[in-house]
Amino acid sequence: MSNKEQKKIMILGGDGFCGWPTSLHLSNLGHDVVIVDNLSRRNIDNELECQSLTPIQPIGTRLKVWKDVSGQSIKFYNINIANDYELLLDLVKTEQPDVIVHFAEQRSAPYSMKSAKHKRYTVDNNLNATNNVLSAIVDSGLDVHLVHLGTMGVYGYGTAGMKIPEGYLDIEVPTETGERIQQQILYPANPGSIYHMTKTQDQLFFHFYNKNDGIRITDLHQGIVWGTNTRETMLDERLINRFDYDGDYGTVLNRFLMQAAIGYPLTVHGTGGQMRAFIHIQDTVRCIQLAIENPPSKGDRVMIFNQMTETHKVRDLAELVARLTGTEIAYVHNPRKEAAENELHAKHELFLERGLNPTTLAEGVLLEVTDVAKRYAHRADISKIPATSTWTKEQQVGVPDRNAGYVKADSDRG
Amino acid sequence: MSNKEQKKIMILGGDGFCGWPTSLHLSNLGHDVVIVDNLSRRNIDNELECQSLTPIQPIGTRLKVWKDVSGQSIKFYNINIANDYELLLDLVKTEQPDVIVHFAEQRSAPYSMKSAKHKRYTVDNNLNATNNVLSAIVDSGLDVHLVHLGTMGVYGYGTAGMKIPEGYLDIEVPTETGERIQQQILYPANPGSIYHMTKTQDQLFFHFYNKNDGIRITDLHQGIVWGTNTRETMLDERLINRFDYDGDYGTVLNRFLMQAAIGYPLTVHGTGGQMRAFIHIQDTVRCIQLAIENPPSKGDRVMIFNQMTETHKVRDLAELVARLTGTEIAYVHNPRKEAAENELHAKHELFLERGLNPTTLAEGVLLEVTDVAKRYAHRADISKIPATSTWTKEQQVGVPDRNAGYVKADSDRG
Ligand SMILES: NC(=O)c1ccc[n+]([C@@H]2O[C@H](COP(=O)([O-])OP(=O)(O)OC[C@H]3O[C@@H](n4cnc5c(N)ncnc54)[C@H](O)[C@@H]3O)[C@@H](O)[C@H]2O)c1
Ligand SMILES: NC(=O)c1ccc[n+]([C@@H]2O[C@H](COP(=O)([O-])OP(=O)(O)OC[C@H]3O[C@@H](n4cnc5c(N)ncnc54)[C@H](O)[C@@H]3O)[C@@H](O)[C@H]2O)c1
Numbered sequence: 001m002s003n004k005e006q007k008k009i010m011i012l013g014g015d016g017f018c019g020w021p022t023s024l025h026l027s028n029l030g031h032d033v034v035i036v037d038n039l040s041r042r043n044i045d046n047e048l049e050c051q052s053l054t055p056i057q058p059i060g061t062r063l064k065v066w067k068d069v070s071g072q073s074i075k076f077y078n079i080n081i082a083n084d085y086e087l088l089l090d091l092v093k094t095e096q097p098d099v100i101v102h103f104a105e106q107r108s109a110p111y112s113m114k115s116a117k118h119k120r121y122t123v124d125n126n127l128n129a130t131n132n133v134l135s136a137i138v139d140s141g142l143d144v145h146l147v148h149l150g151t152m153g154v155y156g157y158g159t160a161g162m163k164i165p166e167g168y169l170d171i172e173v174p175t176e177t178g179e180r181i182q183q184q185i186l187y188p189a190n191p192g193s194i195y196h197m198t199k200t201q202d203q204l205f206f207h208f209y210n211k212n213d214g215i216r217i218t219d220l221h222q223g224i225v226w227g228t229n230t231r232e233t234m235l236d237e238r239l240i241n242r243f244d245y246d247g248d249y250g251t252v253l254n255r256f257l258m259q260a261a262i263g264y265p266l267t268v269h270g271t272g273g274q275m276r277a278f279i280h281i282q283d284t285v286r287c288i289q290l291a292i293e294n295p296p297s298k299g300d301r302v303m304i305f306n307q308m309t310e311t312h313k314v315r316d317l318a319e320l321v322a323r324l325t326g327t328e329i330a331y332v333h334n335p336r337k338e339a340a341e342n343e344l345h346a347k348h349e350l351f352l353e354r355g356l357n358p359t360t361l362a363e364g365v366l367l368e369v370t371d372v373a374k375r376y377a378h379r380a381d382i383s384k385i386p387a388t389s390t391w392t393k394e395q396q397v398g399v400p401d402r403n404a405g406y407v408k409a410d411s412d413r414g
Numbered sequence: 415m416s417n418k419e420q421k422k423i424m425i426l427g428g429d430g431f432c433g434w435p436t437s438l439h440l441s442n443l444g445h446d447v448v449i450v451d452n453l454s455r456r457n458i459d460n461e462l463e464c465q466s467l468t469p470i471q472p473i474g475t476r477l478k479v480w481k482d483v484s485g486q487s488i489k490f491y492n493i494n495i496a497n498d499y500e501l502l503l504d505l506v507k508t509e510q511p512d513v514i515v516h517f518a519e520q521r522s523a524p525y526s527m528k529s530a531k532h533k534r535y536t537v538d539n540n541l542n543a544t545n546n547v548l549s550a551i552v553d554s555g556l557d558v559h560l561v562h563l564g565t566m567g568v569y570g571y572g573t574a575g576m577k578i579p580e581g582y583l584d585i586e587v588p589t590e591t592g593e594r595i596q597q598q599i600l601y602p603a604n605p606g607s608i609y610h611m612t613k614t615q616d617q618l619f620f621h622f623y624n625k626n627d628g629i630r631i632t633d634l635h636q637g638i639v640w641g642t643n644t645r646e647t648m649l650d651e652r653l654i655n656r657f658d659y660d661g662d663y664g665t666v667l668n669r670f671l672m673q674a675a676i677g678y679p680l681t682v683h684g685t686g687g688q689m690r691a692f693i694h695i696q697d698t699v700r701c702i703q704l705a706i707e708n709p710p711s712k713g714d715r716v717m718i719f720n721q722m723t724e725t726h727k728v729r730d731l732a733e734l735v736a737r738l739t740g741t742e743i744a745y746v747h748n749p750r751k752e753a754a755e756n757e758l759h760a761k762h763e764l765f766l767e768r769g770l771n772p773t774t775l776a777e778g779v780l781l782e783v784t785d786v787a788k789r790y791a792h793r794a795d796i797s798k799i800p801a802t803s804t805w806t807k808e809q810q811v812g813v814p815d816r817n818a819g820y821v822k823a824d825s826d827r828g
Pocket of ligand 2: 426427428429430431432433450451452453454455456493494495496497516517518519520521539543563564565566636637638639640656665
């Protein structure tokens with residue numbers, strides 16, 4: 001393992017789907033990792049009466065096993081970074097991290113749209129979390145590099161004929177006198193849910209604190225993550241990563257792979273004409289490493305990378321998985337408010353230039369995920385599969401009953 | 415008074431500097447006005463150990479006097495709209511307003527920069543307030559027109575040679591194939607303080623809720639308000655409006671006029687080369703009326719007006735006030751992080767087209783304000799005049815001692 005420069009790295013949200021394998025990956029590289037998490041994601045499992053398909057262990061067990069397996073210690077602090085500012089600040093002052101990686105936000109779009117309560121929680125949690133982290137860095141007086149997980153969703157979809165750049169857009173403004181002013185601006189935001197909206201608001205926090213306080217920030221606009229295990233989480237079953245398959249937290253490709261594993265028709269929303277960006281979890285952890293190894297310099301503006309490796313239409317993914325596994329496709333009503341069809345072409349050179357060697361959607365890797373899902377199929381609650389959270393009240397009529405699609409499609413199957 | 419269409423209007427922040435005269439103005443026009451305010455601004459007076467130069471009465475007294483003077487009743491609810499969501503929602507459902515005017519945010523840039531606590535309060539209060547109002551409108555199922563007070567500060571300063579449009583910017587994006595894509599985007603945000611930042615984040619709330627839920631929204635990018643009384647607040651001394659003169663809440667022109675009234679040298683920050691937009695409080699209340707009378711239609715995007723009538727450089731205002739009143743100018747260290755000099759040219763045709771007849775910076779109107787300040791000069795605490803809140807810790811050295819400027823300049827005076 002490369003161990004050129006050992007860093008103290010604080011991982012906010014280090015118990016989550018991306019945060020846990022990232023913590024292990026960085027610990028394995030020899031960095032000194034500290035996890036901060038309020039375990040809110042596990043509490044949301046309770047609220048939704050649903051759990052990870054894979055049997056994730058309590059954080060204490062995870063860390064003990066990691067110590068046994070790797071010899072490395074990871075410290076853990078249960079702190080709500082959106083609320084417990086003084087605890088967060090004290091921790092930053094005591095631990096003196098070189099880098100803070102910030103995953104600690106409510107990250108499900110459907111969850112953020114379920115009700116006023118969920119909208120308000122997402123806004124309150126995500127915006128206060130990000131502001132607190134930035135404020136704590138300023139308050140500590142330390143030169144911490146902040147790496148934040150954003151989303152490709154900040155760009156919105158639908159600028160036909162144009163490749164989405166990495167964060168900043170070159171524009172020309174025609175003036176009244178006929179001149180043209182050239183500028184580079186933050187790509188105009190067009191979020192598709194309350195969750196995505198908070199990420200576009202995060203960008204304005206970063207812009208301001210970078211300008212006013214000179215904080216060094218890397219914002220990673222991540223695509224939809226698929227896969228479940230990384231090299232480190234495979235070292236012991238008790239290190240296993242989360243696998244969300246439910247209608248709120250399950251993301252599209254992983255849902256198809258899990259549905260294929262249990263013979264549940266692949267739930268395509270609407271026409272499946274939505275084009276989305278994807279990245280494998282193994283590449284996520286590698287990208288975070290690269291972001292840490294390639295920090296902005298003091299005085300640089302916010303550095304933005306598109307953290308994704310490929311784009312696909314949802315129906316093409318369904319067809320691919322159907323072909324590989326023999327599962328059927330069920331076209332269901334789209335609970336979201338979005339264009340039925342869109343194109344999404346985005347640049348993602350910055351990570352490639354820094355050495356990323358992408359894991360693409362090859363048959364083998366896809367089937368690996370289906371194998372994991374099959375192993376834990378007995379833990380699945382199929383009533384949790386349909387997406388029931390709608391973007392507006394009016395759409396609620398069109399949402400399928402729990403199981404309805406399953407039963408129907410089941411009887412259809414040859 | 416024109417009384418074409420009586421509306422039920424809920425004024426959030428109706429006890430404040432802009433909200434109070436607006437409530438009276440709309441009530442006087444025959445509208446049914448309901449005020450919601452948690453009186454946090456009065457509590458901040460306590461915190462800062464400073465009070466309005468004018469003797470503002472408790473809200474209960476204000477409303478009783480208004481009833482006596484005008485015969486009109488205004489209801490008042492003490493609700494924290496950032497916290498008490500259920501109370502707010504219930505109120506919207508019971509009162510069924512046609513229009514909600516949203517003034518209820520922490521609005522001082524220096525206050526928002528005082529410390530981590532103040533940054534965090536401003537973010538938490540302003541963002542949750544705006545999200546709660548929007549969510550309550552969706553939840554109520556009512557077709558409420560929301561009128562929000564934003565700021566000219568969302569635009570940032572310094573796009574040389576270009577007139578700032580009203581909200582939306584026409585751009586051209588040069589594509590790789592040499593084509594040009596034409597688009598209209600929300601003007602790229604460049605806020606200068608935590609307070610201004612929250613207003614740029616508010617814009618993203620509006621964009622999203624308008625797109626997703628079809629809420630009709632007017633966002634008013636207001637300039638710096640000057641003056642203190644309006645026709646209605648002058649009807650009885652107990653209806654008098656706030657007059658902030660302190661380093662945190664006092665805004666530039668009113669501060670100069672108050673300083674002139676007590677013979678305190680006019681405190682110009684830096685070179686005074688900052689160009690700002692201005693509007694008189696009488697025009698503020700009239701603009702809100704016009705915004706209510708010219709609502710967007712269902713399906714329209716967020717309507718944005720620049721609510722300002724003129725732009726001036728700070729030093730030119732100081733020179734004008736100095737000339738009118740014989741007061742000296744004291745150039746002091748700038749506690750903000752901003753360009754020493756900037757130009758600001760902004761369109762503001764939309765209100766003029768809808769009938770606004772601006773009160774400009776004429777001698778008479780300026781001296782009216784100084785007269786009010788003179789009347790209450792005995793209430794002033796001059797130790798509160800210097801601006802002591804700095805944008806970064808490093809700047810704290812450059813900030814003048816309380817009174818220092820006063821004493822020095824005093825002895826300088828001929
Ligand atoms: N999973 C994806 O497909 C995906 C795609 C794009 C971007 N992202 C972003 O990556 C980040 C991590 O996503 P994930 O899939 O790992 O989500 P996750 O929900 O599994 O992990 C987030 C973790 O943060 C913690 N957390 C949330 N709020 C907190 C708070 N206030 N204080 C302390 N801890 C808190 C949760 O308990 C959880 O462990 C998110 O910001 C998400 O928006 C994820
Ligand atoms: N005064 C100016 O020069 C100026 C200029 C541009 C824009 N604005 C905007 O106009 C609006 C009103 O400004 P103002 O000068 O009247 O400010 P103000 O502070 O005098 O009034 C704001 C009122 O809102 C109330 N409030 C704040 N948070 C609340 C909450 N959570 N729940 C209920 N009530 C709450 C306060 O108690 C106060 O009475 C603000 O949004 C401000 O940003 C003002």
